[in-house]
Amino acid sequence: MRTFRTPCANNNGFSTVAAVTALLILVALFLFPRFVESPYTLHIMILFFLSTIMGGSWNILGGYTGQYSVGHAAYFGAGAYTTMILMQYKQVPPWYGIWGGIAIVVVVALFIGSICFRLRGPYFVLASIAVAEIMRLTAMNLKDLTNGAEGILATEIPPFTMGGTVITDFLTKVPFYYIGLVLAILTIIVTWLVQNSKLGYCFQAIREDQDAAHSLGINLTIYKNIALIISAVFTSLAGSFYAVYIGFIDPPTVLALDISVQIVLICIIGGIGTIYGPVVGSLVLVPLSEALRSNLIAQAIFKTGMVSEESGIGVFLKDHLAHAHALIYGILVVIVILFMPDGVLGFIKKLTAKKAVTGDRLTVTE
Amino acid sequence: MAILEIKHVSKFFGGLAANSDVSFEMGEGMIMGLIGPNGAGKTTLFNCITGYYPPSRGEILFKGERMNGLQPDRVCKLGMARTWQKVRPLAKMTVLDNVMVGALCRTNSLKVAREMAMEQIRVVRLDLRINFPAGGLPIGERKKLEVARVLATQPQLLLLDEVMGGLNPAESEEIIRLILDIKRRGITQMVIEHDMKAIMRISDRIVVLNSGEKLAEGTPEEIVNNRDVVTAYLGEYHA
Ligand SMILES: Nc1ncnc2c1ncn2[C@@H]1O[C@H](COP(=O)(O)OP(=O)(O)O)[C@@H](O)[C@H]1O
Ligand SMILES: [Mg+2]
Numbered sequence: 300m301r302t303f304r305t306p307c308a309n310n311n312g313f314s315t316v317a318a319v320t321a322l323l324i325l326v327a328l329f330l331f332p333r334f335v336e337s338p339y340t341l342h343i344m345i346l347f348f349l350s351t352i353m354g355g356s357w358n359i360l361g362g363y364t365g366q367y368s369v370g371h372a373a374y375f376g377a378g379a380y381t382t383m384i385l386m387q388y389k390q391v392p393p394w395y396g397i398w399g400g401i402a403i404v405v406v407v408a409l410f411i412g413s414i415c416f417r418l419r420g421p422y423f424v425l426a427s428i429a430v431a432e433i434m435r436l437t438a439m440n441l442k443d444l445t446n447g448a449e450g451i452l453a454t455e456i457p458p459f460t461m462g463g464t465v466i467t468d469f470l471t472k473v474p475f476y477y478i479g480l481v482l483a484i485l486t487i488i489v490t491w492l493v494q495n496s497k498l499g500y501c502f503q504a505i506r507e508d509q510d511a512a513h514s515l516g517i518n519l520t521i522y523k524n525i526a527l528i529i530s531a532v533f534t535s536l537a538g539s540f541y542a543v544y545i546g547f548i549d550p551p552t553v554l555a556l557d558i559s560v561q562i563v564l565i566c567i568i569g570g571i572g573t574i575y576g577p578v579v580g581s582l583v584l585v586p587l588s589e590a591l592r593s594n595l596i597a598q599a600i601f602k603t604g605m606v607s608e609e610s611g612i613g614v615f616l617k618d619h620l621a622h623a624h625a626l627i628y629g630i631l632v633v634i635v636i637l638f639m640p641d642g643v644l645g646f647i648k649k650l651t652a653k654k655a656v657t658g659d660r661l662t663v664t665e
Numbered sequence: 666m667a668i669l670e671i672k673h674v675s676k677f678f679g680g681l682a683a684n685s686d687v688s689f690e691m692g693e694g695m696i697m698g699l700i701g702p703n704g705a706g707k708t709t710l711f712n713c714i715t716g717y718y719p720p721s722r723g724e725i726l727f728k729g730e731r732m733n734g735l736q737p738d739r740v741c742k743l744g745m746a747r748t749w750q751k752v753r754p755l756a757k758m759t760v761l762d763n764v765m766v767g768a769l770c771r772t773n774s775l776k777v778a779r780e781m782a783m784e785q786i787r788v789v790r791l792d793l794r795i796n797f798p799a800g801g802l803p804i805g806e807r808k809k810l811e812v813a814r815v816l817a818t819q820p821q822l823l824l825l826d827e828v829m830g831g832l833n834p835a836e837s838e839e840i841i842r843l844i845l846d847i848k849r850r851g852i853t854q855m856v857i858e859h860d861m862k863a864i865m866r867i868s869d870r871i872v873v874l875n876s877g878e879k880l881a882e883g884t885p886e887e888i889v890n891n892r893d894v895v896t897a898y899l900g901e902y903h904a
Pocket of ligand 2 (some may be wrong): 707708750827
């Protein structure tokens with residue numbers, strides 16, 4: 300009997316190394332807050348987890364199923380608002396509130412799906428943007444429910460208790476660190492499960508050629524909606540998590556178009572339709588955006604001593620580099636996309652594939 | 666009983682009648698050749714039969730059941746599968762994964778699907794390519810992949826749209842043998858083909874389409890001796 304490789308386990312040597320590495324990283328991540336107490340570092344890690352959850356969720360619908368939604372802020376915002384409204388106005392603790400968020404998001408997703416899945420390609424993209432914008436405008440104007448443009452500020456998170464003992468009172472960043480870590484791992488596990496099941500095959504077939512998939516017995520409506528619901532539910536969880544962690548939401552921070560774009564970028568940068576693409580994308584984008592936002596680049600230039608902080612150029616850099624962070628961020632993203640069309644993971648894969656050329660001619664693809 | 670009955674099928678695109686009032690039947694286990702000049706409406710007829718779009722008029726019965734208005738996935742599940750004239754590989758997926766997608770029409774288990782897929786891959790002799798991305802295959806192997814993938818859906822009726830188009834003589838010969846092999850397995854086939862020699866050799870009966878209408882139907886001998894066919898169709902080549 301001929302042996303053949305399955306898409307998940309390339310060969311045994313590699314997967315053992317990968318498994319051990321993954322385990323070590325996991326242990327390190329779980330022990331991390333014991334050794335690092337700096338709230339700022341923990342904050343960056345939490346943002347990294349959040350970004351991984353958001354990218355991982357989009358990846359199921361956009362990366363695997365090929366439905367390029369640029370309206371995922373709709374699900375992020377719906378989760379954030381539901382959990383926040385329940386917590387702040389109805390005294391429902393967030394660990395129950397998130398289920399409310401999920402329920403609402405499923406309804407929203409099925410509604411959006413019924414409109415957008417009739418459309419293909421750029422029309423689908425535009426419709427997904429339009430629906431998310433409608434959600435944002437609704438949140439702006441439904442002042443009784445959402446407090447409109449003023450947003451909602453969380454005054455306090457109830458402590459999480461189990462059988463009378465307080466597990467955590469959410470006063471430090473540590474509980475959020477662990478919640479984020481667990482949700483991020485959960486997102487990766489779900490992606491792995493999808494990729495290694497009939498769902499993953501049907502999703503990818505739809506992505507590669509919708510008509511061919513249809514003619515091979517795949518019910519497009521059912522599978523697209525399954526992908527959408529998985530994707531929306533995890534985006535909603537990310538939104539709820541964000542809302543409770545930051546403690547403040549308003550339409551521009553949880554329902555705006557740039558959130559939708561940000562979510563897509565995480566995957567494009569890391570590698571679309573791969574399990575670890577969103578992780579890699581977050582590893583690149585979160586530090587990059589933090590460095591630009593906190594003006595680390597200007598600081599670094601001053602440190603080299605080439606420009607003094609007090610000189611005219613120095614003042615200019617200090618004033619403008621921070622404000623220009625969106626622009627620089629955009630330019631860097633464009634550069635990555637131009638030179639790594641399959642994301643960082645695809646780029647690494649190509650480099651290693653070139654090395655394998657001499658080994659086995661059949662594995663050469665390009 | 667006929668496995669497929671086409672009854673007065675017409676398909677209009679705006680004012681253009683791509684199929685008009687086409688009727689014929691197919692018996693179980695046979696190979697029906699479908700020929701006609703470019704633009705005669707052959708592919709359109711396939712599209713109507715397999716639910717890609719509904720016929721404008723007329724009726725399509727598969728195993729006695731009315732197929733009009735059924736979606737392609739339902740049609741495939743009922744046992745009727747088609748290949749595409751312009752091949753549609755799932756480019757970024759491997760050859761094995763492509764064929765597994767077809768097999769997953771009949772099972773929810775990846776393990777079972779993998780076995781079913783390997784069986785069809787061996788039939789078309791793509792064993793050495795299983796881990797190759799489908800988008801990187803040369804045309805001859807893409808056509809074979811197309812056939813393996815529909816075979817994996819376990820069809821009773823197979824519709825092949827120009828699977829020999831663009832192939833060299835050796836590759837065509839391989840496909841001919843494949844089609845005869847599929848017939849031996851008891852699968853009914855309708856085959857669109859431009860290569861006259863090939864179609865005469867493999868078909869039990871032939872339907873000739875011209876400008877959307879059925880021009881003639883009969884055994885290969887009847888067709889080569891039919892004057893209308895010779896002038897309207899073969900004349901194109903032999904005039
Ligand atoms: N989707 C479509 N819209 C408009 N016209 C079409 C469409 N599909 C096919 N046609 C027209 O119908 C006629 C038959 O096409 P087709 O069935 O592809 O022919 P064949 O497969 O016999 O070469 C052609 O004139 C073609 O231009
Ligand atoms: Mg055609």
